[in-house]
Amino acid sequence: MTNQYDNVYINETATIVGPYEKKGPLNSYFDKGYDDLYFGSNTWEQAEVKLIEESVDILLSKAQKTKFDVDVQISGDLLNQLSASNYAAARIAIPFLGVYSACATSVEALIVGANMIEAGQAKSAVTSASSHNNGAEKQFRYPVEYGGPKPKTTTFTVTGAASAYLSYNKKGIRIESSTVGTVKDLGVKDVFHMGAVMAPAAADTIYKHLKNTKRKVDYYDLIVTGDLGIYGKRILKDYMSTEYGITLKNYDDTACMIYEEGNKEVYAGGSGPACAPLVTYSYIFDQMKKGKYKKILLIATGALHSPTMVNQKLSIPSVAHAIGLEVIE
Amino acid sequence: MTNQYDNVYINETATIVGPYEKKGPLNSYFDKGYDDLYFGSNTWEQAEVKLIEESVDILLSKAQKTKFDVDVQISGDLLNQLSASNYAAARIAIPFLGVYSACATSVEALIVGANMIEAGQAKSAVTSASSHNNGAEKQFRYPVEYGGPKPKTTTFTVTGAASAYLSYNKKGIRIESSTVGTVKDLGVKDVFHMGAVMAPAAADTIYKHLKNTKRKVDYYDLIVTGDLGIYGKRILKDYMSTEYGITLKNYDDTACMIYEEGNKEVYAGGSGPACAPLVTYSYIFDQMKKGKYKKILLIATGALHSPTMVNQKLSIPSVAHAIGLEVIE
Numbered sequence A, B: 001m002t003n004q005y006d007n008v009y010i011n012e013t014a015t016i017v018g019p020y021e022k023k024g025p026l027n028s029y030f031d032k033g034y035d036d037l038y039f040g041s042n043t044w045e046q047a048e049v050k051l052i053e054e055s056v057d058i059l060l061s062k063a064q065k066t067k068f069d070v071d072v073q074i075s076g077d078l079l080n081q082l083s084a085s086n087y088a089a090a091r092i093a094i095p096f097l098g099v100y101s102a103c104a105t106s107v108e109a110l111i112v113g114a115n116m117i118e119a120g121q122a123k124s125a126v127t128s129a130s131s132h133n134n135g136a137e138k139q140f141r142y143p144v145e146y147g148g149p150k151p152k153t154t155t156f157t158v159t160g161a162a163s164a165y166l167s168y169n170k171k172g173i174r175i176e177s178s179t180v181g182t183v184k185d186l187g188v189k190d191v192f193h194m195g196a197v198m199a200p201a202a203a204d205t206i207y208k209h210l211k212n213t214k215r216k217v218d219y220y221d222l223i224v225t226g227d228l229g230i231y232g233k234r235i236l237k238d239y240m241s242t243e244y245g246i247t248l249k250n251y252d253d254t255a256c257m258i259y260e261e262g263n264k265e266v267y268a269g270g271s272g273p274a275c276a277p278l279v280t281y282s283y284i285f286d287q288m289k290k291g292k293y294k295k296i297l298l299i300a301t302g303a304l305h306s307p308t309m310v311n312q313k314l315s316i317p318s319v320a321h322a323i324g325l326e327v328i329e
Helices: A044-062 A080-092 A105-118 A133-140 A194-212 A229-244 A275-289 A307-311 B044-062 B080-092 B105-118 B133-140 B194-213 B229-244 B275-289 B307-311
Strands: A002-004 A009-017 A072-077 A096-098 A124-131 A160-167 A173-179 A222-225 A251-253 A295-303 A318-327 B002-004 B009-017 B072-077 B096-098 B124-131 B160-167 B173-179 B222-225 B251-253 B295-303 B318-327
Touching: A002 A105, A002 A194, A009 A044, A009 A275, A044 A072, A044 A080, A044 A124, A044 A133, A044 A160, A044 B307, A072 A080, A072 A105, A080 A096, A080 A124, A080 B080, A080 B307, A096 B105, A105 A124, A105 A160, A105 A173, A105 A275, A105 A295, A105 A318, A105 B096, A105 B105, A124 A133, A124 A275, A160 A275, A173 A194, A173 A275, A194 A229, A194 A295, A194 A318, A222 A229, A222 A275, A229 A251, A275 A295, A275 A318, A307 B080, B002 B105, B002 B194, B009 B044, B009 B275, B044 B072, B044 B080, B044 B124, B044 B133, B044 B160, B072 B080, B072 B105, B080 B096, B080 B124, B105 B124, B105 B160, B105 B173, B105 B275, B105 B295, B105 B318, B124 B133, B160 B275, B173 B194, B173 B275, B194 B229, B194 B295, B194 B318, B222 B229, B222 B275, B229 B251, B275 B295, B275 B318
Parallel strands: A072 A096, A072 A124, A222 A251, A222 A295, B072 B096, B072 B124, B222 B251, B222 B295
Antiparallel strands: A002 A173, A009 A160, A009 A173, A124 A160, A173 A318, A295 A318, B002 B173, B009 B160, B009 B173, B124 B160, B173 B318, B295 B318
């Protein structure tokens, strides 16, 4: 499902990161960074709650708004039952819709919010997405303290939260179009190779978005996927070319941008719901405002990984949602 | 956030249940019922995937549509990572948005879908919600086979799936209004008393819905909550009266309707995302079409229960979303 919008803008954004991201090349673009993984909380899960809450505080302050100006918050994260988002929502106290597309959650939230703003059903919306490396690793694989070795195709869940303030006020970056992705399952079972799981979903969504908007790849100054990582990025380029006959140009992946290139600590790059919006709302928006990019297509990619289902020997489905972003003319 | 709609209709619904619900008083209203909890699948989780898939098959068949007629599916369930919905979506292959409000998921999906239909962003949408008793108990409390005793305030997760076909075609039941709920946390930590957890969220949403639409309780022929159960229902009535000065009349709770009254096997009544839509789409819609009710307000209630957070000694937040449904004039 592809939609186009006339009156939806991301007026303001807020980005907050943990220690690994703070050490990365984009640190100067983030609003706030922490040197430890607890942020004064007792547990990683509660630390993630704090990240979301703080990102919304920073967002409202930057937008010079209060929570009473916001009609709806749309948010999700990787923790079971979206608990980071839910507990944050209890403190933030804005009418709340929980959404989940794994690491594509940020764009799902933007699409739901953009649709409501465009239709006048909401005057303003806050969308948020978050992830916490240790919270996610413990839940999906093994506690980080176990120190288990991992293959090089592994991606490294970003610790951070990113929020956006959406309204029909012509300020910031324009949301121009969106495509809701279809869930794909090509039979990949490797929980240490999410790039391979997600690349086919990304390809399908990019193809449909271009087809439905009658555009060519070069319509966009930058096509950027969420968290395919070094290897997933290669797979996507190959797959788009062989399956759809489309050569991806001006293409990058936020997983490959958030950490220093060649940093072995983070394997094939970043991942998690926070990865795509952290890079987009900070560095990419900055480059757009400086004139480097006028039109970008962001495709957030989500591996719908369930440890329960993988233990039952099922493969991992994936989904990708796309959103077209433009500099205001 | 409250919205009103002019052009959104639930054209068709499909309901499918497990053995406990099949033995209940509403069985003749459901489209299909199974006598065991596996439905030919190997595990409870995969059984739930099958329920959703089958409910969408039945829905499309009743609506005389194919999946190619549907712009978007909006669905959620209780399994971690919404895995029942995600795996079903991979098979159904309609553009997919995952949503989560625990047992209020069905109404969150209806609200997101209704907003898109009203605005013309989607011509048609399928919304689904499901739950599986054994899958949910295993994940949130203890495997059912342990046979642990439970207090009488416990509710019993319904096994079933319910799907609805939404479009702007004037047929079926009209969606007239909606209110997105705000997350509430009043400090309740008892995982065996979800009615107490959720009643304040239900009260807040009912109050705001009536206030924002400038209506009194008696505007509706029936006000029906999702799954407060026997004790939660009493708490809600008390709480609405003492906190908001509102006396709930013509009020019922789907948790108290889906099973035989006094059935000790199900404790205080039904629960789970499937509970509210199973009863509403079958028995209540039937009564509406027969003229018993013209206008109803459905408030699905969700305990945002995270076993991880409860183990960390935190209380349980909750949310309730409301939707106004009317017979077409």
